[in-house]
Amino acid sequence: QQPVQSPQAVILREGEDAVINCSSSKALYSVHWYRQKHGEAPIFLMILLKGGEQKGHDKISASFNEKKQQSSLYLTASQLSYSGTYFCGTELVNRDDKIIFGKGTRLHILP
Amino acid sequence: DAGVTQSPTHLIKTRGQQVTLRCSPKSGHDTVSWYQQALGQGxxxxxxxxxxxxxxxxxxxxRFSGHQFPNYSSELNVNALLLGDSALYLCASSPEDFGxxxxxxxxxxxxxxxxx
Structure with missing residues (x-):
């Protein structure tokens, strides 16, 4: 039931856009997005709930397609600080409060 | 407001030994989850x-066991350590029904x- 993330890695130039996808074979209640920089703990970005709207802050937003059990994270006009590994975590519709993480997407932003 | 704290930062053990890791949750959080993160993995x-x-x-x-104390802090214990147990161990806290x-x-x- 581990979600599948794609792509595995992305290299962008500063100012370019990126999309990271997360899909599950199980019905989901929520999707959580985190960013982790090397040697640091994952930092929470946002949560999307079943029945919720698309969310975002600054130039990072996300959507959740309940029918397809898919979520996408959108990074607009990327900045150097966006570099890191992005993880999606999913909670199943049975609301067990257990988050299962994907393997991550490595994002590298070049100046 | 202190966030989630863990101790120790680093630990070196040999195969077969036992280890205890500690976690204090964020203020107001009563649920603690433990994760193992191998290099390059989620x-x-x-x-x-x-x-x-x-x-x-x-x-x-x-071999992996845990405990939570009345103040919500938690311990992770690993017995009979194997080489494959080498990893970053993360503790995460949340309110009881974070959804x-x-x-x-x-x-x-x-x-x-x-x-x-």
Whole structure:
């Protein structure tokens, strides 16, 4: 039931856009997005709930397609600080409060 | 407001030994989850504690055990260490029903365990 993330890695130039996808074979209640920089703990970005709207802050937003059990994270006009590994975590519709993480997407932003 | 804290930061053990890792949750959080993160991988769920009881468990052997104290802090114990147990161990805290609160888990800085 581990979600599948794609792509595995992305290299962008500063100012370019990126999309990271997360899909599950199980019905989901929520999707959580985190960013982790090397040697640091994952930092929470946002949560999307079943029945919720698309969310975002600054130039990072996300959507959740309940029918397809898919979520996408959108990074607009990327900045150097966006570099890191992005993880999606999913909670199943049975609301067990257990988050299962994907393997991550490595994002590298070049100046 | 202190976030999630973990101790120690780093630990080196040899095969067969036992280790205890500690976690203090964020203020106002009563649920603690433990994750193992191998190099280059996503965090893998070990187990979750709420009201001093193990509420959920991932696919980890019984060598991995835990405890939660009345003040919500938690310990992760690993017995009979194997080389494959080398990883970053992350603790995350959350309110009891974080979905409804639109909250989520907040991670501590982790404990880097090396088994030689």
């Amino acid at each position: 965090p893998q769920f070990i187990f979750q504690y709420y009201e001093e009881e193990e509420r959920q468990r991932g696919n980890f052997p019984d 409804l609160d639109r909250d989520t888990q907040y991670f501590g800085p982790g404990t880097r365990l090396t088994v030689l």
